[in-house]
Amino acid sequence: MALAIVAAAVGGLLVGSFLNVLVSRVPKRESPFGGRSKCPSCGATIRARDNIPLISWLLLRGRCRDCGASISARYPLVEAGTAVLYGVTVAVHYDDTTLLVLGLILVTFLIPIAAIDLELQLIPNRLTLPAAIIAVVVGTAIDPDGEIERLIAGAAAALFLGLPALINPRGMGMGDAKLAGVMGLYLGAPVGPALLIGLATGVVVGIGVVASQGMSAGRRTRIPFGPFLAFGAVVAMLVGQGMVDWYVDTF
Ligand SMILES: [Zn+2]
Structure with missing residues (x-):
């Protein structure tokens, strides 16, 4: 190994x-x-x-x-x-081909998406669209039984961030919602903890920016959300299934 x-x-x-x-x-x-x-x-x-x-x-x-x-x-x-x-x-994920392959492809898309969002505050469809297509094609090919769960997770995650983006476009963007959908298509149910981790770290850093720059300047600083979502996705890709299992067993 x-x-x-x-x-x-x-x-x-x-x-x-x-x-x-x-x-x-x-x-x-x-x-x-x-x-x-x-x-x-x-x-x-x-x-x-x-x-x-x-x-x-x-x-x-x-x-x-x-x-x-x-x-x-x-x-x-x-x-x-x-x-x-x-x-x-x-x-x-050495012993689990599905998690390994989907995880490596997810990382390959998350890194340029996070870097572009950091530099330009945008998440290009030219990355999220191919990421979504490849997720479904590869996922269906190597793990057909899990594809329904991943499709539901993708739709739910896109909706979860997409509805707030429609209501208040100044906060979350549609690019963030599409990224959330992509994360679900790769992660399945662990997209839940991924979004929670992403939102929580984003809020903590946002509070830090407001605290260091003052309320008025801090509020005007546009904090790109993609890098935080990507961080949550990586954590969930590595340990998310364990978090979901723990939650299901406990409650
Ligand atoms: Zn030069």
């Missing part, structure tokens, strides 16, 4: 490198497969040796080799984050 975890982490570094391309290009509606990456400041094409996940950013100390402009810490963070989450997912 140790070998599988290391392989997953290395694979996560490489996938994370591609997820950075998604984060940069999806909001601009550019193809993630078209052409080499360029420095956003000077337009120089990134050399292959400067495109090694994590290592290049560290060696270049976060600066472009050509113009010296600083390169966002988002690049190494996305790569390291993908590597860690891939490794942990394999470690936790």
Whole structure:
């Protein structure tokens, strides 16, 4: 199993490198497969040796080799984050193919969605729609018996955040509701604890922002909700079934 975890982490570094391309290009509606990456400041094409996940950013100390402009810490963070989450997912779900496969795909979508929401306060349909389709196709293929539960969980989660979004679009956005639906399609019943954890951490951080900036400035700060939902989804993906079982046994 140790070998599988290391392989997953290395694979996560490489996938994370591609997820950075998604984060940069999806909001601009550019193809993630078209052409080499360029420095956003000077337009120089990134050399292959400067495109090694994590290592290049560290060696270049976060600066472009050509113009010296600083390169966002988002690049190494996305790569390291993908590597860690891939490794942990394999470690936790090593013996359960369904949870393993759906968990890895979910993480692969959550990371760029959270990063784009953090940077731009939007959750692109160009990520949530393919995420939903792949969830249903892969879920039906590897675990047909569980698909009904995941479809119900997806619909319920989308509705749970979608109704407040319709009533008060200034708070929760429809992008958040679509993300919740996607989470349900991958998680099944554990989407319940995922939403609770996401909402709770979002509220705690929101209170922290208001406390540190004062009421009027804090209220104007738009806090993207996607990263918190993604955090809840990751926790639920790893330990959510145990939480649901405990709840069902206890009550
Ligand atoms: Zn440059």
